[in-house]
Amino acid sequence: MTEAFLMAMPVINQIENQGHQAFYVGGCVRDLLLDRPIGDIDIATSASPAFIQQIFSKVIPVGIEHGTVIVRHHHQSYEVTTFRIDGDYTDQRHPDSVEFIDQIDKDLERRDFTINALAMNKDGVITDLFDGQGDLQAKLIRTVGDGYERFTEDPLRMIRALRFTSQLGFTIHRQTLTDIKKVKPAIEGLAIERITNEFTKLFAGEYLPIGIAYLKDTEIYKHLPIFADFPEIICSLPNALKPLHSFGEVIALLHVIEPRVSVAQWIKEWKCSNKTKQEAAQLVNALEQYKRDGLNQWMIYQLSESYYGGLNRLINIFNPNEPITVDALEQIAHRLPIQSKQELAINGNDLINLFPNRQKGRWLQISINQIEKEVVSGRLKNTKYDIKEWIQWSPPETN
Ligand code: ATP
Ligand code: MG
Numbered sequence: 001m002t003e004a005f006l007m008a009m010p011v012i013n014q015i016e017n018q019g020h021q022a023f024y025v026g027g028c029v030r031d032l033l034l035d036r037p038i039g040d041i042d043i044a045t046s047a048s049p050a051f052i053q054q055i056f057s058k059v060i061p062v063g064i065e066h067g068t069v070i071v072r073h074h075h076q077s078y079e080v081t082t083f084r085i086d087g088d089y090t091d092q093r094h095p096d097s098v099e100f101i102d103q104i105d106k107d108l109e110r111r112d113f114t115i116n117a118l119a120m121n122k123d124g125v126i127t128d129l130f131d132g133q134g135d136l137q138a139k140l141i142r143t144v145g146d147g148y149e150r151f152t153e154d155p156l157r158m159i160r161a162l163r164f165t166s167q168l169g170f171t172i173h174r175q176t177l178t179d180i181k182k183v184k185p186a187i188e189g190l191a192i193e194r195i196t197n198e199f200t201k202l203f204a205g206e207y208l209p210i211g212i213a214y215l216k217d218t219e220i221y222k223h224l225p226i227f228a229d230f231p232e233i234i235c236s237l238p239n240a241l242k243p244l245h246s247f248g249e250v251i252a253l254l255h256v257i258e259p260r261v262s263v264a265q266w267i268k269e270w271k272c273s274n275k276t277k278q279e280a281a282q283l284v285n286a287l288e289q290y291k292r293d294g295l296n297q298w299m300i301y302q303l304s305e306s307y308y309g310g311l312n313r314l315i316n317i318f319n320p321n322e323p324i325t326v327d328a329l330e331q332i333a334h335r336l337p338i339q340s341k342q343e344l345a346i347n348g349n350d351l352i353n354l355f356p357n358r359q360k361g362r363w364l365q366i367s368i369n370q371i372e373k374e375v376v377s378g379r380l381k382n383t384k385y386d387i388k389e390w391i392q393w394s395p396p397e398t399n
Contacts, residue, residue, distance in 0.1 A: 166211025
């Protein structure tokens with residue numbers, strides 16, 4: 001067991017000391033057996049959410065009605081979920097009802113894939129009712145139970161299957177793949193946010209080309225917003241595709257591939273956050289400048305530092321033969337004459353004083369922006385003297 005599991009053990013012990021069962025469950029057990037980095041540690045228990053709230057001091061009730069609370073322990077968060085059986089998924093989002101139970105067996109049965117239906121107790125003993133360990137060995141994604149039923153019950157599982165192929169490099173079991181091809185139109189009824197979430201992980205997968213190959217083979221994309229109207233986007237994905245770390249990066253990529261779909265349209269139809277929108281817009285701006293002029297100071301100046309990694313990944317996808325590095329971007333950033341408008345040697349008031357006969361107006365902003373671009377690009381020295389000199393020769397237009 002790794003550090004992360006040991007850190008969570010006091011939570012398991014505490015539940016057991018109170019007379020209940022508790023297991024590590026799901027993705028963390030899978031990733032431990034695969035020797036992959038572990039995301040979150042999830043715990044399944046026979047104790048009710050109310051009971052968990054009583055026995056721990058810091059509990060956040062994130063989804064009590066579905067049996068989930070977050071227990072905070074030593075600054076870590078653990079999702080603790082009561083063993084349960086799910087009712088129908090009529091809203092395509094959550095089961096209508098859940099029934100809490102006191103044995104883990106039926107809880108494992110409701111899980112999507114055999115490799116995700118593993119539980120482990122605190123001594124490292126594994127409960128594996130559906131040969132998930134065999135499928136881990138064989139690198140197979142296979143539904144727990146009948147695929148047709150399980151995908152009909154929650155169509156998101158089909159997207160999750162693709163997501164896991166991309167993360168793990170696994171193959172989808174033949175029958176499971178057949179079932180996906182039958183049930184896939186049901187994807188159209190899903191809440192898009194759930195799909196966006198899985199797609200973000202799909203595009204970040206280490207084995208992304210495998211995930212994309214399944215996307216093409218299953219034609220799942222024909223049931224997704226935008227891709228349904230522009231199916232050629234999927235076919236035009238560059239061969240040198242490498243994992244992207246956020247959905248903002250994904251949207252930037254897809255917009256450059258198909259400029260008829262704006263960033264705003266992706267954001268709207270895939271219900272993304274404002275942060276994703278800003279990120280995609282900045283990346284597209286930088287990429288377009290890169291295509292025109294290569295790396296330059298103005299594009300780096302406009303880009304938030306937190307997006308250097310994303311820009312680097314995207315440039316290298318489009319130009320695999322001339323890869324650049326984040327280091328190259330940082331070096332340009334360090335050499336910038338100014339970091340922001342505030343550092344310009346003159347401001348709006350100075351300009352008004354230089355042109356006392358003019359009315360305040362749009363010319364002011366336009367002029368400041370021009371000066372900013374000249375200074376950032378290194379064509380104009382950032383001193384009052386040089387800027388005044390420059391402006392005599394390029395006086396702002398009036399309007
Ligand atoms: P990650 O490492 O990306 O978090 P994960 O396997 O933990 O992968 P989660 O989405 O966090 O995936 O879900 C946790 C567990 O809950 C899964 O391993 C699976 O057992 C179960 N699960 C999640 N979503 C579904 C679903 N739609 N249908 C059935 N079981 C699900
Ligand atoms: Mg998880």
